[in-house]
Amino acid sequence: MSAIMCSFVYGLLRSGSSRQTEMDALMAQPTRVTLPFNFIGLPALSVPCGFSPRGTPVGMQLAAKPFAEDILLRLGYAYQKATEWHAAAPPLL
Numbered sequence: 001m002s003a004i005m006c007s008f009v010y011g012l013l014r015s016g017s018s019r020q021t022e023m024d025a026l027m028a029q030p031t032r033v034t035l036p037f038n039f040i041g042l043p044a045l046s047v048p049c050g051f052s053p054r055g056t057p058v059g060m061q062l063a064a065k066p067f068a069e070d071i072l073l074r075l076g077y078a079y080q081k082a083t084e085w086h087a088a089a090p091p092l093l
Helices: 019-028 035-040 069-082
Strands: 004-009 044-051 057-064
16 A cells, blocks of 8 residues: 555535635534544645635645655645645635
């Protein structure tokens, strides 16, 4: 099994919703995308990867096999060094 098990880009938001509705939906289910990894004990990490059409932040979640936190953190760090999403701010309401 490879060190990095899977990576996901989550489309959590509906395209026709308002920005406030999107934020409310995210806050209502904060563990929706982390629950499977928490449940089975896999290390996971989310890195910023852009913004929705409405301007809300979008993250990419990476997960690794058990005890591969070092590889996962290096991957997240490499992604952050290769992109500028971690420094970007969403537009004001």
